[in-house]
Amino acid sequence: MMTQMKEQWFGNVKGDVLSGIVVALALIPEAIAFSIIAGVDPMVGLYASFTIAIVTSIFGGRPAMISGATGAMALLMLPLVKDYGLDYLLAATIVTGIIQYIFGALKVARLMKFIPRAVMIGFVNALAILIFTSQIPHFIGISTMTYVFVIITLIIIYVLPRFTTAIPAPLVAIVVLTAIAIFGDYNLGTVGDLGEVTRQLPSFIIPNVPFTFETLGIILPYAIALSIVGLLESLLTATIVDDITDTESNKNKESRGQGLANVVTGFFGGMAGCAMIGQSIINVKSGGRKRLSSFVAGIFLMFLILALGNVVIQIPMPVLVGIMIMVSIGTFDWGSFKYLKNAPKSDAIIMLATVGIVVYTHDLSQGVLAGVVLSAIFFVAKISIVKVDTKTTADLTTYWVRGQVFFASVDSFTQGFDYSVENQIIDIDFNEAHIWDDSAVFAIDKVVIKLRKNHNTVNLKNLNTQSQELVEKLAIFDDPNAKPAAH
Amino acid sequence: MYKNILLAVDGSEHSLRSTEEAIKLHDSSDDAHIDVVYVADYDKAKYDVLHAHDKEELEAKRRKKLLPIEKMLKDNNVTHTYHLLHGDPGPTIVAFANKGNYDLLVIGSRGLSKFQKMVLGSVSHKVVKQANCPVFVVK
Numbered sequence: 001m002m003t004q005m006k007e008q009w010f011g012n013v014k015g016d017v018l019s020g021i022v023v024a025l026a027l028i029p030e031a032i033a034f035s036i037i038a039g040v041d042p043m044v045g046l047y048a049s050f051t052i053a054i055v056t057s058i059f060g061g062r063p064a065m066i067s068g069a070t071g072a073m074a075l076l077m078l079p080l081v082k083d084y085g086l087d088y089l090l091a092a093t094i095v096t097g098i099i100q101y102i103f104g105a106l107k108v109a110r111l112m113k114f115i116p117r118a119v120m121i122g123f124v125n126a127l128a129i130l131i132f133t134s135q136i137p138h139f140i141g142i143s144t145m146t147y148v149f150v151i152i153t154l155i156i157i158y159v160l161p162r163f164t165t166a167i168p169a170p171l172v173a174i175v176v177l178t179a180i181a182i183f184g185d186y187n188l189g190t191v192g193d194l195g196e197v198t199r200q201l202p203s204f205i206i207p208n209v210p211f212t213f214e215t216l217g218i219i220l221p222y223a224i225a226l227s228i229v230g231l232l233e234s235l236l237t238a239t240i241v242d243d244i245t246d247t248e249s250n251k252n253k254e255s256r257g258q259g260l261a262n263v264v265t266g267f268f269g270g271m272a273g274c275a276m277i278g279q280s281i282i283n284v285k286s287g288g289r290k291r292l293s294s295f296v297a298g299i300f301l302m303f304l305i306l307a308l309g310n311v312v313i314q315i316p317m318p319v320l321v322g323i324m325i326m327v328s329i330g331t332f333d334w335g336s337f338k339y340l341k342n343a344p345k346s347d348a349i350i351m352l353a354t355v356g357i358v359v360y361t362h363d364l365s366q367g368v369l370a371g372v373v374l375s376a377i378f379f380v381a382k383i384s385i386v387k388v389d390t391k392t393t394a395d396l397t398t399y400w401v402r403g404q405v406f407f408a409s410v411d412s413f414t415q416g417f418d419y420s421v422e423n424q425i426i427d428i429d430f431n432e433a434h435i436w437d438d439s440a441v442f443a444i445d446k447v448v449i450k451l452r453k454n455h456n457t458v459n460l461k462n463l464n465t466q467s468q469e470l471v472e473k474l475a476i477f478d479d480p481n482a483k484p485a486a487h
Numbered sequence: 488m489y490k491n492i493l494l495a496v497d498g499s500e501h502s503l504r505s506t507e508e509a510i511k512l513h514d515s516s517d518d519a520h521i522d523v524v525y526v527a528d529y530d531k532a533k534y535d536v537l538h539a540h541d542k543e544e545l546e547a548k549r550r551k552k553l554l555p556i557e558k559m560l561k562d563n564n565v566t567h568t569y570h571l572l573h574g575d576p577g578p579t580i581v582a583f584a585n586k587g588n589y590d591l592l593v594i595g596s597r598g599l600s601k602f603q604k605m606v607l608g609s610v611s612h613k614v615v616k617q618a619n620c621p622v623f624v625v626k
Binding site: 080101113117120124212236239240242243245246277281284285332333335 | 527529532533534536537538539540541542544573574575605617
C-alpha cells in the first residue's frame with residue numbers, strides 16, 4: 001500500500017514537475033476565458049483550477065489527468081450567475097460535488113457504458129460549437145485591431161509548435177501580444193475590463209445564500225446538470241488518458257475525487273469544474289505520468305497568479321478569444337463528417353439531435369439525456385423488426401423467422417405469413433429467433449391457428465430452449481377448440 | 488546481413504511498400520527477425536476513444552489497420568513481433584529503436600496524413616536524423 005502510494009506520487013518526479021509547470025502555464029488563459037464564459041471574475045476560474053487540480057491529484061482515480069475550470073461547466077452556469085449571482089454558483093458547486101461523490105460511491109461510472117458513442121460524439125461537437133459561439137460577442141464588430149489580434153494569436157498557436165513545443169504556444173501568444181498591446185495604443189478590451197484579479201490565496205468562505213428549500217430548488221437543477229456533464233467529460237478524459245498511457249484507472253474513485261474537488265472548490269470561491277481533455281494530453285505529452293504532475297500544475301498555477309496578477313489583467317481580450325477558438329477546434333471531433341457518412345442512419349441522427357438540442361438549449365446535459373432516450377427508442381425500433389423469409393417447394397413451405405419476437409415486434413412477425421394457402425405442409429423455423437413473452441406466443445398461436453384453418457399441417461421447428469419452454473407453457477394452438485382470443 | 492530489423496508502420500500505402508522491402512531484407516539472411524512497431528498518436532487518442540465502444544474495440548480497430556501488413560509477413564513466413572506504442576510517432580519510434588539492438592530500421596517515406604504530404608514526411612525525417620542504427624527509407 002505504502003509503496004504503491006509512493007510509486008503513484010514519486011514514480012516519475014522529473015517528468016511530472018516539468019509537465020506540471022507546462023500545464024500550469026497552459027491553464028492560465030483557459031481558466032480566465034472560462035470564467036468570462038461563466039460571467040464571473042477571472043479569479044473564480046483561476047481559484048477553481050488551483051483547488052480542483054490539487055484535490056483531484058490527491059483523491060482522484062486517474063493519475064496524470066488534469067482537472068480544473070472547464071468550458072462545458074462554465075456554459076452551464078451562466079444563467080445561474082446572471083439571475084442569482086456568484087454566491088448561488090458557489091453553493092451549486094458544493095452541491096454538485098456532493099452529488100458527484102454520491103454517484104462515485106454508488107459506482108455510477110459503469111453506467112457510462114450505456115451512453116452510446118453517437119451521444120458522446122454529439123456532446124464534444126456541441127461543446128466545441130458553444131465555446132466558439134460564446135466568443136463571438138468578444139470579437140465580431142468591435143474593431144479592426146481586434147480581428148488582427150485574434151488572427152495573429154491563431155497564427156502563433158498553430159505555427160509555433162512546428163518549431164518548438166517546449167513552451168505552450170498559447171502562452172507565447174499571450175506574452176508577446178500583451179507586451180505589444182501595452183506599448184502600442186490599440187484600444188483593445190482587456191481581461192481587467194471584465195473583472196478583478198486579486199493576488200491572494202483563496203480563503204475559506206461559506207456562500208452567502210439563505211439556507212432554505214427555496215435556495216435548494218434554485219441550485220439543484222444546475223447542480224444535477226453540472227454533475228452529469230462533469231462526470232461525463234471526466235470519465236471520457238480518464239479513458240483517453242488510460243489509452244495514451246497504457247494503464248488502467250479507477251473510474252468510481254475518480255468520480256468521488258471530482259466530487260470532493262468541487263466541494264472544496266465551492267468553499268474556496270471557485271466555480272465547478274471537471275477534467276480537461278486538452279490539458280491532460282498536454283500533460284502526458286510533456287512527460288507527466290503520476291499524481292505529482294497535476295499537483296505541481298495546481299501549485300505552480302497559484303504561484304503564477306500571485307506573481308503575475310498585475311500582468312494578467314492587461315491581457316487583451318482578442319488573444320483569449322484566439323485561444324478559445326483553438327480550444328473549440330481541438331474539442332470538435334473532426335472525424336464526425338466521415339462518421340455521418342459511414343455510421344448507421346440512426347446513429348447519425350442521434351449525433352445530430354444531441355448537437356441540435358444542446359445548441360438550442362445551451363445545456364449539454366439536456367442534449368445527452370435526449371440523445372440517450374432517442375437511442376433507446378431507435379434500439380427498440382430496430383429490434384422490433386422480425387424478418388420472415390419463405391421458400392416454397394411442391395408440397396412444403398418453409399418460413400425462417402429471424403429476430404426478437406416480443407410485444408413490439410409481433411406485427412412484423414404475423415405479417416410475414418401467407419394465410420391463403422391450403423392443404424400444405426408448413427414448417428416454421430425459429431433457429432435464428434427468440435420468443436420473449438406472452439404476446440409473442442399469442443402471435444404464434446394466431447399464425448398457427450389461422451394456417452390450420454385452411455387444412456395446412458404446421459410444424460414449429462428449432463425453437464431454442466427458453467423459447468420452447470415459453471411456448472409449451474403458454475401456447476394453445478394444439479387445443480383443437482382454441483381460438484386466439486383465449487389469451 | 489541484417490538480423491534484427493525494426494519495421495515502423497502506420498497502415499498507409501507507404502508502409503505496405505516498406506514491409507515488402509523489409510521482407511526482402513529478412514529473406515536475404517538466415518534467422519533474421521522483424522519487430523513491427525506501430526505508434527498510436529497522442530493527438531488521435533480522442534478520436535480513437537470516441538469512436539470505439541470499449542477497450543477491446545479500440546484495440547481491434549488499431550489492429551485492423553495493420554492486418555494487410557501482418558498478412559504479408561505471415562504469407563512470407565517471416566518471424567515477427569508486434570509492438571503497439573503510444574506517443575508522438577517520430578520521437579517514440581526513435582526512442583524504441585535506440586533502446587533495442589537493431590541492425591536496421593525500415594520506414595516509409597511519408598505516412599497517412601494529407602498535411603504531411605506537403606511537408607514531406609516529418610516522422611521519417613526525424614527518425615533518419617535521430618536514430619542510432621542505419622535507416623532505410625522506402626519511397
